[in-house]
Amino acid sequence: MTIRSQEDIVTRVWALRANRWDIFGFREEVLVEALDLDHARQVLTPRHPGEWTQRVDHESYARNYLRFAIGKIIDHRGNSASRSVDKLGELAWLLVRDDIVAAMDHARYPMYGAPKVKAFADRFDWPFLDGLDSDDERALARMADGQQCDPQGCERGCAD
Structure with a gap:
């Protein structure tokens, strides 16, 4: 099954944050797990360094x-x-x-x-x-x- 591009996902994470559509971070959690490491680094904060894992399926x-x-x-x-x-x-x-x-x-x-x-x-x-x-x-x-x-x-x- 096809997923959105890495750039689209990063853009959506920033939009969720900017518009406060995801106060508890539940939506962001789904998105960040779809990112490869290079793109995940664009949205992960330094206070959450070891929390990223990439979901494939x-x-x-x-x-x-x-x-x-x-x-x-x-x-x-x-x-x-x-x-x-x-x-x-x-x-x-x-x-x-x-x-x-x-x-x-x-x-x-x-x-x-x-x-x-x-x-x-x-x-x-x-x-x-x-x-x-x-x-x-x-x-x-x-x-x-x-x-x-x-x-x-x-x-x-x-x-x-």
Whole structure:
């Protein structure tokens, strides 16, 4: 799968920083791991010298991270789910899938970002509900539709 050029990635890192679109650095983390050492040096700060490692297989990472994100949604993990949505959006951008970025931007966020994560999975034509037990599958399908996980009411925190 194709990814953005090294120069495009460096430019995006600087834009994220300049516009404060990535306060916690979750998106930047995805991007920096796509850089070779020469380009990574352009954006790494001296206080983080040994933290860079280059990721090579971004598609596999995106597939695995999708599973992780789904787990955070099912577990009603607000901050972790939000981070997952940010990272999946950045992975879509990195993999030159502007259609997915647009679909995620267009989807609503309720229910821990489930509609956005479903848009990511659907556009890549990757499974969204596979591998879950039937209760989690039903809950996730409802959440992706913007509804509470349980039609009788949620005790864990999701709300319309």
